[in-house]
Amino acid sequence: MAGTATQAAAPEVVASGARPGLPLKMARRALRWLGVVPFGLYIALGLAAPMIAIAIAAFQPESGGFVVSHSSGPTLSNLDTALHGEYFVGLRTSIELSIVTSILPGIFGLLIAYAIHTAKRGSVLRRVVITASGVFANFGGVPLALLFIATLSTTGVVTGWIKDVFNGFNIWDHGFTLFNAFGVSFAYMYFQIPLMVLVIFPALEGLRPAWREAAQNMGAGTWQYWRHVGGPVLFPSFLGCVLLLFGSAFSAYATAEALTGGTVALTPIQIGALLNGNVVAGQQNLGYALGLIMVVIIAIVMTGYTFVQRRAARWLR
């Protein structure tokens, strides 16, 4: 490994001059980092700078207009507003929605993954399900929202079917709506379930047949195998995948926005409403504060994810 590096570095070392000894070594080491400078710069400008700007703006007092005054010091008032009233309700709804649309699709996705896990490697069933999962998991956002409008809106096809079968029973007259968090959760599962299938499948494949055989040789039944071997090995992976699904649902914006026209009270939608320029100015920093809160929540979730992934890696692979 070191040999490659030295050889490959040779032309640059010559170019860097004939300084002997330690400075040469240091110069060579510094030069090696040059190769990642463009990437680092792009990340700094396109990713780090915007995030830092949000973190700063979240603590700046509202300017009341487009003129930002730098005279007043940092304040907690934006975060305070963001954690009370309608914005707190939005945050709570977002979290509840994300929990529901990560646990239910998590369980259902696990069952689907297990069903195809028991099918033969390379079989048609496996190919169809995995390929379809790949397509549907990538199929978030706008087209998805419209699919559900065509299916379950007042004039939707399935709404019509229910009317036909149950003597004109209109679900929209009995409390159903696509345009609240409950309706949105229907659409979210459409990309959450396939995502679960894709992320949990490697963990299922990691369960070695030898473990099952060993358990059976020692007289364990199916239930005992899952209770004492399969379940405990799989659980950290399952938890990790559910956390991933939580993050995916929590950050989703396009589906809810396109489905409800921005009327559902979810944090991403509220941020969009505060910062898309169509509302009265003077509450931008509140939007940045909400953004900061979202990032903090995602960071907590991802920390948990990393932790359980480490646990999962102990047995799998």
Added chain:
Amino acid sequence: MAAIASAEESGTQIPVPAARKVTRRRSLPVWRWAILLIAAAYFLIPLYAALRFAGFKAFTQVVGYQDFGSAFVLSLRLALIATVLTLALMVPTTVYVHLRLPQIRRVMEAITILPIVIPPIVLIIGVLKVAPGFLLGSANLLGLEYVILAMPFAYWSLDAGLRSFDAKTLVEASNSLGAGWPTTLWRVVIPNLRTAMLSATVLTVALVLGEYTMASLDNFQTFPVWIVNFEQNSGPVSVAASLLALLVTWILLMLIVTVGSRSARRHGTGQVQLFSISTQSASRIIGEPE
């Protein structure tokens, strides 16, 4: 186990009889079929509903519809900008890290996961806050930012591609034959990375063509934004456009799978990628017969 393995091996030559024998032996119990049926109903009924809702006529109207042309051209332009920049930035970086700075691979993995986990709505409001004036009024800003969104896909595809052949030995051989870095990159590394670059390209294009959040916050009417804006005017046409978008996504992803598994068969390694997060394990998911 050995019997199954050999059956799979022969399956590549005479697939039908071998596959049948094995499937019969490990047939799926009733509850598994029930789950797959429920899943099929949940996923296929909305597609059918959308087809019914749109009707045949709406499909013929999509292309000629108001502003469709300009929105689609804008999306294609952004896809082109993002793809070219992503490849230009990520191919040299990934190769360089792989060959000369392998110790920072963990850092790279951590950085490349960020654009996936940071909510796009948060990223775009930050970008709009810091972007310099000359970029703010231009759609090119979106193109530049899509590079950040596409970076994880590109990095993981390319990293998997680099692991699939002995890059180190080939580069050493090339260097010892007197080739400089540019020649080595262009004539040795890149030809071996063609599949990985193709899947990076396809994933980037699919991502840009479907991206709504950033474009709508930046007030540019890309293809997905156009679909939403015109949903009020004509539901059926918007639904038809959505189905076409799904079809395009499907074709693009099938392209990766096909090319990926063909090259996997040739090189004896699997690198088929269907979704970002599962990239490293996707080849095992598909389960190419070994």
